[in-house]
Amino acid sequence: MNLFRNLLFWILLALAGALLAQLLLQDPGFVLVRYLGTTVEATLVGAALLFALALFALWLLWKVLGWPFRLWRLRRERAARTRLAEGLDALHHGRYAEAEALLAQAALDPHFEAPARVAAARAAAARGDTAAATAHLDALAMRHPAARAIAAAEIALAEGRADDALAALEAVTDSARAPRAATLRADAQAAQAARTGAG
Numbered sequence: 453m454n455l456f457r458n459l460l461f462w463i464l465l466a467l468a469g470a471l472l473a474q475l476l477l478q479d480p481g482f483v484l485v486r487y488l489g490t491t492v493e494a495t496l497v498g499a500a501l502l503f504a505l506a507l508f509a510l511w512l513l514w515k516v517l518g519w520p521f522r523l524w525r526l527r528r529e530r531a532a533r534t535r536l537a538e539g540l541d542a543l544h545h546g547r548y549a550e551a552e553a554l555l556a557q558a559a560l561d562p563h564f565e566a567p568a569r570v571a572a573a574r575a576a577a578a579r580g581d582t583a584a585a586t587a588h589l590d591a592l593a594m595r596h597p598a599a600r601a602i603a604a605a606e607i608a609l610a611e612g613r614a615d616d617a618l619a620a621l622e623a624v625t626d627s628a629r630a631p632r633a634a635t636l637r638a639d640a641q642a643a644q645a646a647r648t649g650a651g
């Protein structure tokens with residue numbers, strides 16, 4: 453279907469071009485531009501071609517001037533992706549301080565902020581640094597509240613703080629739609645019930 457649509461588009465474009473060429477051959481038009489004592493005369497087709505050529509030159513200049521900035525952005529994103537991968541690998545291998553440092557650097561890129569901050573918080577919690585874990589999670593509070601709530605609940609449950617886990621999940625309404633949030637809520641409620649039953 454796509455091939456047929458493209459073929460139809462090019463046929464219609466060729467027909468429109470042929471009709472326009474017939475009209476312009478009968479009367480090519482006349483364009484006169486006078487500015488600061490200089491007069492330029494051209495046919496309508498010539499003026500339109502010059503205008504199109506000027507637009508193309510401006511577009512090409514814009515692309516050439518923007519090329520270093522695009523390369524710089526791509527290099528920065530590639531470096532952030534590499535830091536994220538290396539940080540997750542270090543977290544998996546138990547090198548928590550290295551993982552936290554790499555993941556905190558990767559979180560500076562907005563594309564990787566949520567996963568990198570959550571993983572950095574897990575690395576800090578695994579090191580036993582609750583303040584650093586909280587700082588990483590608090591950085592997510594404004595832009596990614598559901599990810600913050602789920603990560604805070606996971607860390608609280610891992611440390612045996614079921615009340616804190618439930619409080620983290622209740623603080624954000626978006627987390628109610630996440631399947632992981634529902635599982636964590638059930639685990640926290642079961643831990644509360646077990647603690648109440650044992651008490």
